[in-house]
Every structure is written in C-alpha cells, then in structure tokens.
Amino acid sequence: MCKSSRDNLFLHFFINIIITFKQNINDVIEANKYFKKWIQKLQYRYGGDFKYVRVYEYQRRGAIHYHLIIDRYLELAIPYWLKVVGGMARVFWTNFM
Numbered sequence: 001m002c003k004s005s006r007d008n009l010f011l012h013f014f015i016n017i018i019i020t021f022k023q024n025i026n027d028v029i030e031a032n033k034y035f036k037k038w039i040q041k042l043q044y045r046y047g048g049d050f051k052y053v054r055v056y057e058y059q060r061r062g063a064i065h066y067h068l069i070i071d072r073y074l075e076l077a078i079p080y081w082l083k084v085v086g087g088m089a090r091v092f093w094t095n096f097m
Contacts (some may be wrong), residue, residue: 014070015088017069017070017078018068018086018090019064019088019090020057020059020090021046021063021087022086022087022088023063024061024063026060027064034085037084039052050072051070052071053068053071071097
C-alpha cells in the first residue's frame with residue numbers, strides 16, 4: 001500500500017448514528033417501514049452515494065432503535081429522520097483506525 005493510500009485510509013471518518021422513535025414502536029416490520037422511507041429520502045438526495053451498516057435493538061421500554069455506521073457525513077440525515085418519524089436522534093462521530 002503506498003503512503004498516500006494509507007494516509008487516506010486513516011483520514012476517513014465513519015459516522016455512528018443512533019436513531020430512535022418518540023412513540024413506542026416495538027414491531028420490527030413497522031420500524032423498518034420508517035427506516036426504509038428515511039433511507040430512500042437520503043438516497044434520492046445524495047444519489048445513493050453512501051454505504052451503511054445498521055442493526056436494531058430494543059430499548060428498556062421495549063421500543064426499537066437503530067444503530068448505523070455510515071461511510072460519510074450526510075448533513076440531512078438527522079433532519080430527514082425527524083421529518084419522517086418525528087423521533088429523536090443522536091449523532092456520534094467515530095474515526096475507525
């Protein structure tokens with residue numbers, strides 16, 4: 001690996017996002033409908049030019065929330081989620097080295 005490629009690898013940031021629902025959605029199928037709508041809005045806006053990995057888990061109250069790692073910063077990710085579901089979102093910047 002040449003030095004410039006290695007340097008670029010270390011400078012690449014991945015974004016870790018946790019998105020939640022205000023309402024107590026505990027049905028995975030229903031939650032995935034909201035998630036899919038959100039991803040479609042982002043793909044339309046950004047031309048599908050991003051990759052992500054996601055998992056869901058249940059909160060103590062039984063509601064589903066998602067953890068995502070996205071390969072670049074999407075400035076409209078949180079506003080679009082709030083628009084789609086009126087939920088809450090937290091964003092964590094993570095640099096995997």
